[in-house]
Amino acid sequence: MAKLHAFKGFRPGKDKVNEVASRPYDVLNSAEARVEVQDNPWSFLHVVKPEVDMPEGTNLYSEQVYNKGKENLKKLISEGYFAEDDSELLYVYAQTMFGLTQCGIVGCAAVDDYLSDVIKKHELTRPDKEEDRMNHIRVTNFNAEPVFFAYPDHPGLDAIVERVVRGEAEYDFTTDDGIGHHFWVISRQEDIQRIIEIFDREIKYTYVADGHHRTAAAALVGQERRKNNPVHRGDEEYNFFLAVHFPASQLTIIDYNRVVKDLNGLTPAEFLEELENGFVIERKGTEVFKPMSLHTFSMYLEGTWYSLTARPGTYNDDDPIGCLDVTVLSEQVLGPLLNITDLRKSKRIDFVGGIRGLEELSRRVDSG
Template sequence: MVRIKPFRGVRPQKEYVDKIASPPYDVVNTEEARELAKDNPLSFLHVVRPEIDLDPSVHIYDERVYQKAKENLEKLIKEGYLVQDGEEYLYVYRQQMGNHIQTGLVACAWADDYFEDRIKKHEFTREDKEKDRIKHVYTTNANTGPVFLTYKAQQDVDSIIEEVTKEAPEYHFTSDDGVIHTFWVIRDKKIIDELKSKFEQIPHVYIADGHHRSASGAKVREWKKKENPNHTGEEEYNYFLAVYFPHNQLQILPYNRAVKDLNGLSKENFLKKVEENFNIEKTGVKSPSKVHEISMYLDGEWYTITPKSHILNDDDPVKSLDVYILQEYLLAPILGIENPRKSERITFVGGIRGTEELEKLVNSGDYAVAFSMYPTTVEQLMNIADAGQVMPPKSTWFEPKLRSGLIVHLLD
């Protein structure tokens, strides 16, 4: 069973929602956040990227950064821009990006579901990023950004949520990136109890995006549990903020790659080595149309490369991924990218930026070759999580991203 919990959300006053709601902390760097928020003191970037309000010499993991986040959150609440609901509710969050629409249930996830693997993972977390999020949650005493979870679509759950969305929304606005955000509050206790009961029948859910947020939410519970001699397990800190989307509504874009050099090889020798494990055809195709097709941009031309049968292993959920095949049979052995997490010779480009960005990088001369990938599917993600395995780094890019600041969960 999966436990979801209603909570007293801290939310923007309606007239300020479009000014407060911001991109999540992990899709903008400090400089981008500073630019986005410079003329907007209400932007939630002042909470999730609080270093923008400190001297640039201050390191992003400095204790002063977390204290500034706490100060900025408390200021938004004190001045009445954010207000806490008087009772515990569930919420519905819909996003529309072009023709794509996804509608999720906003609720609190139970830390024990994380530790006992009813919330399934498909990525390793990085220790420095995990510590950062733990300190942010602990210092602010709040989950300021939701974890993006998915569940195998349940018609009865989706039907309940669809009925909720027929009512007038609490918020409806379009963000700067053109995504339409609509938000409802579920105040009806009967509907809340029904949704809780339905989720108790779901054996597990999956982290789509937000492994560091979920790890921090669960591990802060452990900190607070140790500090509380009267811990019962029902305290608010036992839960963290999440949005649950049905799997068939998600949109995964490709996570593309560009490499700065050919590892000392000439173009001809590079292609010759690639041909040992891949079929190569000069096609002009910029985006692959199916699994096991990769588009490669080299010297102003687009090639389609397809793995030869001897390197395919479709029985293994990880080894069947195109990002794994590219890494193990081209990036590592030919281009010398042994550890893509740490190598400074490779960059990863989210599919939202398109193949034009790959062409731009290579045409500039700063990069030698780029690879346009077919997106990993939600089913592949779930198969890997079910097998207890992890994806290679930078395997998925979910769009649209969940806005931060639409709702906050306080830990007491």
């Protein structure tokens, strides 16, 4: 069963949250982050992307960058922009996007649950990104961003969350990207204990929806600290990591896109010709094309959007893994045509979250 741990959160005051709040570290690059922190010394990007305070060209993974993040975190605390809660609590975080609101329980997940597969993973992690987040945790000694978990709907948890969100929110604001953020403190001890009890007795598994690298990094650092602590007990804070748990029925799945740096020696015409063996190709023009059906992909190549529909017989709908579009893409395009067989380690492929929109794909391709 899943463990949920209450904790003393560090968070900004109501009058400071708009200055501190930032986008996640992995949805914008360093140049974009530098623009966002201009004239705002209190943005949390100074902690999660501390290279913004270093000379351009600085190695993003150097020790001085992580130390700068630690320094910036200490400054947020010392200047009163972050304060620690007095007691161990749980929280509710709600996000409004695409006209839908989802409410999640903020608490700490257990490293042991990750190691024992109570926390279910669905993607492999890239060693370089994993090590980056590990170093950030090691140096700052801080879980800076929560991971995003899903759990099977439970009426008891729903009832508590619904009652909490009927009260006045601690934070309630909308960021420049149009996303609404709402936050409540669960302060009643009976509610906290009941939530923990339900997870411990009735929630068999939780599922990583977003944050595989942060989850892996927290678990690996936790293991390191266990080994280095001769009086390890099991209740130390390094045995837990920050997570927001959302009921499965409230989740909206968005795309997660691939950007490939080259065509493995093929010309664009040759690449399209090879693709025709496995896909029906339709030229869509310069307007963004978003696929709306299974086994249909969009592709942006040399200023043009294409629809690629996998031909019948090139996949097996009776195979729960083989019929996934991610499998079709890997087995028909990335591997045989582009020679990208290890997505964890290849430097020729990158990933762009759907929250950035398909326009980000064309921007990346057009910029080289």
